[in-house]
Each structure stands twice: as structure tokens, then as C-alpha cells.
Amino acid sequence: MDELFHVSERKSTIGTELRAGLTTFLAMAYIIAVNPAVLSGAGIDAGALACATCLGAGIMTICMGIFANRPLACASGLGVNAMIAGITTTVCGGDWHVAMSVIFLEGVVILLLVLCGLREAIMDAIPVVLRHAISVGLGLFIAMIGLCDAGIITAGAGTLVGLGDITSPTFIVGIISILVTVALACRNVPGSLLIGIVVAVIAGIPLGVTQAPTGIIAPLDFSSIGGPIADAGGVPAIVKVLTDPALLVISFSLLMSDFFDTMGTAMAVAKQGEFLTDDGNVENIKEILIVDSAAAAVGGFMGVSSITTFVESTSGAADGGRTGLTSVTTGMLFILAAFFSPIVTIVSSAATCGALVYVGYLMMSEASEIDWSDVSQGFPAFMIVAGVPFTYSISAGIGLGFIAYVIVALFKGEASKIKPLMWIAALAFLVYFFVA
Numbered sequence: 001m002d003e004l005f006h007v008s009e010r011k012s013t014i015g016t017e018l019r020a021g022l023t024t025f026l027a028m029a030y031i032i033a034v035n036p037a038v039l040s041g042a043g044i045d046a047g048a049l050a051c052a053t054c055l056g057a058g059i060m061t062i063c064m065g066i067f068a069n070r071p072l073a074c075a076s077g078l079g080v081n082a083m084i085a086g087i088t089t090t091v092c093g094g095d096w097h098v099a100m101s102v103i104f105l106e107g108v109v110i111l112l113l114v115l116c117g118l119r120e121a122i123m124d125a126i127p128v129v130l131r132h133a134i135s136v137g138l139g140l141f142i143a144m145i146g147l148c149d150a151g152i153i154t155a156g157a158g159t160l161v162g163l164g165d166i167t168s169p170t171f172i173v174g175i176i177s178i179l180v181t182v183a184l185a186c187r188n189v190p191g192s193l194l195i196g197i198v199v200a201v202i203a204g205i206p207l208g209v210t211q212a213p214t215g216i217i218a219p220l221d222f223s224s225i226g227g228p229i230a231d232a233g234g235v236p237a238i239v240k241v242l243t244d245p246a247l248l249v250i251s252f253s254l255l256m257s258d259f260f261d262t263m264g265t266a267m268a269v270a271k272q273g274e275f276l277t278d279d280g281n282v283e284n285i286k287e288i289l290i291v292d293s294a295a296a297a298v299g300g301f302m303g304v305s306s307i308t309t310f311v312e313s314t315s316g317a318a319d320g321g322r323t324g325l326t327s328v329t330t331g332m333l334f335i336l337a338a339f340f341s342p343i344v345t346i347v348s349s350a351a352t353c354g355a356l357v358y359v360g361y362l363m364m365s366e367a368s369e370i371d372w373s374d375v376s377q378g379f380p381a382f383m384i385v386a387g388v389p390f391t392y393s394i395s396a397g398i399g400l401g402f403i404a405y406v407i408v409a410l411f412k413g414e415a416s417k418i419k420p421l422m423w424i425a426a427l428a429f430l431v432y433f434f435v436a
Contacts, residue, residue, distance in 0.1 A: 005069055005323040010274075012322040016190070017071075020321030021329025023194040024073050027312040027352045028330070030149075031057070032337055033345040035076045035304060042088035042096040044303060048221040050341050052302045058334030060295040060307050065327030068287035071273050072266065072313045073330045074295045079393070080254060081305035091246055097237040098247070100227035100300045105241055106254045107297025107306065113259075114289045123263055123285060125421035130401055131267060131280035132369040133381035137388030137397050138268035139363025142311055144389045146356030149349035150174020169207035170350040176203045177354030185358060193319045193355040200351035209350055215342040224303030249435050256432040258306060260395040262292045264388070265309045268363060272317035311394075315355040318362055376412050380405035399429035 002008050007017060036049035057075035064072050084099045092098040113119045147153040151170040156162025164171050181196030189195070204210035228238040241247045266288055270276035275283040282288065292309045299307035316326050337344040367385070372378040383404040388397030406426045409418050 001325065005065075005325040005328075007323050007325060010322040012320060014325065016320040017323055017325035018329050019191050019194055020071060020316040020319045020326040022333065023191070023197070023319040023355065024071070024310075024313055024316030024321065024326065025330045025333040026194065026197045026347050027315040027355055028057075028073060028075055028310050029337070029344050029347045030349045030352070031075045031078070031310075032341050034078065035081055038078075038081045038085055039096075039303075039305060042085045042099060043094065044096050044224050045221060047219070048224040049304060050218060051221045051338050052224045052304045054334050054338035054341060056295075056299055056302045056304050056307050058331045058338070060291065060298055061327050061331035061334060063294075063331075064288070064291045064309070065324030065329075065331060067291055067324075068284050068327075069324035070269070070275060070284055070288060071317045071321035071323065071326035072269050072288060072309050073316070073327055074292065074307050075310050075334070076299055076304045077258075077261070077306050077308040077310075080257065080308075083254070084305050087250060091250065095232055095237070096303070097227040097230040098232050098240050100303050100305075101232075101237040101241045102247055102251045102300070103254065103306050104228040104238060104297050104300030106251045106258060107293060107295070107300055109251070110255055110258055110296060111290065111293035114286070114293045119259065119263075119289050119293075120286050122421050122425055124281070125419040125425070126280075127377075127405065127422075128280045129370055129377045129381050130384060130405060132366045133384040133401060134264045134267050134388075134398060135271050135363050135366040136370075136381075137385045138264050138311060138314075138394065139360040139366070140385065140389040141360075141392075141394065141397075142268070142314060142363070143357045143360025144392075145311075146353040146360070147174070149356075150177070150353035151350070152353070169204070169209045170348070172207060173200050173204045173209045173348065173350040174353035176200050177351055178357050179354070181354035181358050191319060193315055193358065196354040196358075197347070197351050200354065201347055204348055204351060209348050210346055211348075213342040213346055217339055218341045220338060226301065227303045228301055253432060253435055254306065256399075256428065257393075257395040258293075258296055258308060260398045262289065262309050264394040264398055265311045265313070266292075268311060269309075269313045269317050271363060271366065272314050272359065273322055275322075312352070312356065314359045314363070315352070318355075318359045376405075376408050376414065379408055395432075399432065402426045402429055 060074040151164040154164040177200035184192035295307035384401030387400040
């Protein structure tokens, strides 16, 4: 095991990797309940969705661990699943098989782009300052997710955001999660993020946040699998997508989102997992992107929306995960969860607040690497740092920064410094913003 995953070489231990895998799994476990809740509105059986969500996440996370040997985990992405539920009724005539074919097509296309080297080449063309900004923006985004899940940040009365109800049980559990995590981290206690989650889950029992499981074992249901090859008006669903311009535009929008979401997530996890080089490159990025791209297509085929690299992977990396053994552990737990999903779903999103907020804090260190006194560097970086959390979208924030970088360079007469692929990426984002 040590030789297979280079555990000792990366200054880790098998015990640390296993613990980090459990930390990542608990930080992501909410998707087992949330994904079926969202996609069942598209007409897919909730039991089948729970089963396929676990199996899809488990299989692709194990693939990530084996082929990329980095601590990244995959599961059905939030946001995209809500979009799929929406287009099922508005564009696909109520046929979820067609909607999942949109995801399948997007995954196949983005996989081809990776194999051709385009996706990796665009990452290489991104200026180092913007790579630092992506890490900072992701840090704020991760912290915001944790705070929102715990009800510490809510929609304000007459304002976009405000402080939540401090007497709310979820608020209290979130604060407990933060305090325990930070207190243990201050004392350099190994597994502080994992312990923080477990303590918060226990604290949530008397507060009613941690719900009793509805059962122990869940039956396996594979009825959501195979959407792209299912019949849709006399032709396979994927054929219907290929011949419908409206669905092709939606597929392009999803491709742009997936393309840059994973790029940002990989950089964030690489920073915590210590596989981000000094010039901002992610080690093993091609293998990571291949698995992530294939995961999107697998998600469409399994009927669980796009499976993508989860930003919550940073929690496992921050807890010491350095190799693919962390991912394999997380993946195996997801596969087990397919059988025991009623038990797994007792981990509330509020209980993971501390882990996400603490990781957000760690990622803020990248802000010191940005030259804020130079507007050509600082302003595009600021647009990413502000754009990612404020738009609640990794790809939208990155897009704002890319476009700002090109515009500022033009105003300063430094267009020659812009690499050709940055021009292409900025123009692609302009199109994306108009059609999304």
C-alpha cells in the first residue's frame, strides 16, 4: 500500500490517509441526501438516485485515487443538478433521459479536450497571479458554503446576506463545529477537522439537527442508469440532444462551468495537499482532468447529473491527505453508503461547517502572493477573489477575472503579454455569460 501510493515518499502515513479519506467523506456525505431531493423533481426515483449517487461518487473517486494518486474526491455537483431538474421540464419535455444526455455529451466533449491537451494548455496559460487569486476565491467560497449550511449566513431582511438566528439549532451546531475544530487545530491535534465534524454531529442530537436514521440498509436500485441510450420519441435520448440546437447550447454552458470549476478546485486542493508547484502548476493535472472529465460523462449515464471534483476535498487534504489512498478510502465509503445511506445521511451539513471554514482560513494565505499595488495584477485578481463567493460560482468568478485581465492589459498597452489561449478563454467566457 505504501509503495503503490507513495505514502512515505510524500511524508504521510497510511493512518493519516485513511483518516483524511473519512474526513472528506463526511464533508461530502450531504450529497447522498441532497442530490436525490433535487433530481427527484425531474421525475427520477429517489431511491435509485441515492443508490446511483453513492456508486457514481465511489467509483470515480476510487479512479481518481488510483490514476491520479492525489487526494481529490468526486460526486454529483450541486447547481448543475438543479439546472438539470429545471431543463427537464422546460426544455426536455419532461423526459429526464434527454436531460442526462446533455450531461453525458458535455462530459464526452470535455474528455476529448483533455486528451487533445487543450484543457491543460489553458491552465498553463493562466498568469500566476490569477492562480493565486483562484485559491483565495475558493477559500472564501468554501468558508461561505460552510457558514451558509449552518445558517450563520442567511439572506438578510432587505439585504443580500445577513447574520442568521443565533438561537437556531443549526447555527449553534455550526458554531460548535468551528470552535472545536479551531481549538484542536491550535493544539496541533491530529484529525482536528474530523473530530470537529464528529463532535458537531453528536451535539446536534439533543438540538434536533442530527436526525435519527429512517433505517439501516437501503435496497439497491439501478433504474436511473442508462439515460442516454433510453428511448426518447423513437430515437436514443443522446440523438435527440445532438439534433436540438437549444440543448447543444445548454451543453456548451455546462461544459464551460465544468471546465473551469474543476480547474479552480484542483488548485485549491493542490495547495492544501502540497502538490502545487512554486509557479502555480498542479502536479498530475492531466490525470486529474481525465478522470474528472470522464466522471461528468459517467454521471450523465448513471442519471445523477455531472459528477465532478468536489471542493470539499480540501478538508481531507488539510487533514493530512497527500495521496490517492485518501481518495480510495473516500470512494470505498461512498460505495458502502449505497447500502447504508439512511445512516450516512445523519451527518448534517451544519456539522461540516467548522472543517470548511478552517480550510477557507488556510487558503487565505495565498493573498500575500498577489501584488495589490499593480492594478494590472491586483484588479483581475480581485475580480476572481470577489467574484467566486459573491456569484456563488467558481466558473463565473474565474470568468470575471479572465475578462478583467485582458481589458486591463489592453488599457495599459500590454496586449502582447496576453497569451493566445487567454484571449480564447476570455472570449469563451463572454459567450458563456450571454448564453448561460
